[in-house]
Amino acid sequence: MNLTLKIWRQKNANDKGKMVDYPISDISPDMSFLEMLDVLNEQLINKGEEPVAFDHDCREGICGMCSLYINGEAHGPDRGVTTCQLHMRMFKDGDTIYIEPFRAAAFPVIKDLVVDRSAFDRIQHAGGFISVNTSGNTIDANAIPVNKHDADDAFAAATCIGCGACVASCKNSSAMLFVGAKVSQFALLPQGQVEATDRVLNMVKQMDEEGFGNCTNTGACEVECPKGISLENIARMNREYLKASLKG
């Protein structure tokens, strides 16, 4: 396949940045999107130009590091995949592909397509845990049976990879799906009940401080989420938040 790439280039956080055109040829439909970018970078290096910086690591859809906004969609046109699992067979010969970073006020650009998502970490520092020391002196794992449906729902919420596609897809740059997933995981498990009140209040407070926008229920986040995290998690967080506010 022969393609035209239009890629966001930005030297550093202070640079203004712009879209730059790169023609690329002989791309195999079996390549992953990032392997296509590897080919481009190899060509740029050989020409003495700066390669395009992008985040990536596991390349199997689980680490959450890759983060491209492709043709106006987080992780591109395929569903249920991260950019590293997007394959070139999703495109046609002669296509023009727009490649931008995940954009949000809370995700400043570091370079080219690389953004700073440490705001997500800080929300987790505020309450994304159960305060139990790792002494090994806890109760037996089977001491508290957990309803299988609750356990499955907790797991489904916990599969969030923290990539930020929800924020990038949201017109308000809201992080409600990300935060809702973590709050839900613990809200659904008996172990999470003890600190439920503080957890939801603290995490939401930190989320607001980081500059993420509000949720207006458009649902774009759920559509673009590579792990299919459900909007129900936002509803559950809202209920948890209301409960906690009434208590607090």
Add this chain to the structure above:
Amino acid sequence: MALDSKIPKGPLADKWTNHKNSINLVNPANKRLIDVIVVGTGLAGGSAAATLAELGYNVKAFCFQDSPRRAHSIAAQGGINAAKNYQGDGDSTYRLFYDTVKGGDYRSREANVYRLAEVSANIIDQCVAQGVPFAREYGGLLDNRSFGGVLVSRTFYAAGQTGQQLLLGAYSALNRQIGRGKVKMYNRHEMLDVVVVNGKARGIIARNMITGEIERHSAHAVVLGTGGYGNVFFLSTNAMGSNVTAAWKAHKRGAYFANPCYTQIHPTCIPVSGDHQSKLTLMSESLRNDGRIWVPKHMKDVEAIRAGKLKPTDLAEEDRDYYLERRYPAFGNLVPRDVASRAAKERCDAGYGVNATGEAVYLDFASAIKRYGKEQAHIKGLDENDAALVKQLGQDVVRTKYGNLFQMYEKIVDQNPYETPMMIYPAVHYTMGGVWVDYNLQTTVPGLYCIGEANFSDHGANRLGASALMQGLADGYFVLPYTIGDYLADDIRTGPISTDSPAFEEAEKSVRDNINHLINNNGKYSVDHFHKKLGKIMWNKCGMARNEQGLKEAITEIAELRAEFWKDVKVPGTNDEFNEELAKALRVADFLELGELFAKDALLREESAGGHFREEYQTEEGEAKRRKEFQYVAAWEYKGEPKDAVLHKEDLVYENIEVKERSYK
């Protein structure tokens, strides 16, 4: 220096308890005066950093990713072993110990493995308390499945993403301590050297990967939890950034490097499809619970399949060769990884590979789908003879168990594995070798510890499935936090370590010199050019089967490639910016040294054991042939070039287990 493994005296089952009772402790007030650096935030590093901070130490944690949650433990799929015996199928601490030592082909240290089995049950309790959502049965209790090389079901799991859930558990514990200010987290930092002051590890040199700044960090002890070195093969199931640099720099500063040739080639990975490939993807071993591995029995069918004239689903049962079930009736498809990989290679070398490259075998779920489907139909009171219904019900069960893996397969290969068998082939996955550590997980450099995959200790020559997660968390949560106290007890009056010393000066200078050389080299070829070449040498000559001639060639070729690299590598950009090519160049430079030591170690080891298969040493049936005279750990001391490395032996003594022919028949 003599190698002292510091294994405590006394009966095997009492060693760890007695040891914990007799080592020195640091009182809570004094812990506040002590700093510990932890490099790497995977299961081992992340859990260690969190636990040390809970205990009261001041922890500085480092990772090269943009968040500790992205360490490659996240990608572990199948599960974690623990001797809980929840299934009542005869499991025990001893059995887990026995299976692990046997699975490792009698090349691991008894006392370490026993301790691992002993603390395994605690890991599950701990993770459940942290809110890790393991798979459960309808009664609300935890579910288990079986993994290769064992006859019990002791593997706990969370669909096909157990590593993710366990790592997020450790990450949550870490976050709690970051929030409390007890852990200072350095994301996007790469450790580029260990600093040894007066014979003790007292800090590291790290590069801020956003600004390029070279930083000095001091501490009373340094812990490396930096993972394995599978990427020396270029193509592996490791993440793109996984590297040997931290471990290798430690080696160059005096830590012995043990058994580098013990590499795990995992039997079930998606086959290589072309030259563009940047990494390989694992299909979890858990799939072998339900998938059956086969190739056609007759060459005419192989040819027809390759030519696209025959579909695998059209081939009659009697025309299929379920070669693992045929060769190993007792363990069948669940033989250990090294055995399964070699068996796949044997069939493909004989010409029975089922894809265009001839390097693929089938992993087939049709019988499992039928079995589960009938079971569900029966439970639901539906017609068990309705083939379409049974298939649909069976697929639903398989989807719950392995859905994410099936989706990954479909996205990469563009075939639907619910309808047609998967194609798989072995790929580099895990490295059993690593930095040599004693029973306390301390390297040969005082104050320098190494945990998780980065060390060598627990898996011998072959790791059993679902044991890596167990070891990472055991080391980080339950072993290191005790043993490091014994060392740090002598540091309660030391006070803060200054970074303003000749040792820090020298280490920083050597890092800067290296970087300057690479940046100003202006050579002809990219970093990947050299990395791919190295990978080809490693795979062809140090891969699934090795021989004397090939290994000798590999040693020469890698040394030549290393010289070319330093002469001709091209690294664009500057040091003082985000520069991925520079980061890659620094990692590949170390792989080019490790690769040579790897081949040298494989050449020395004139036997076959686990993942190390020397063609000269095999039984008549083509199985690995161990030799008594190699019942030792080969620990290498750095002396300049890899070829000059000096061998130290730690003899392996088996007092509680009989060393015998490893059979899975």
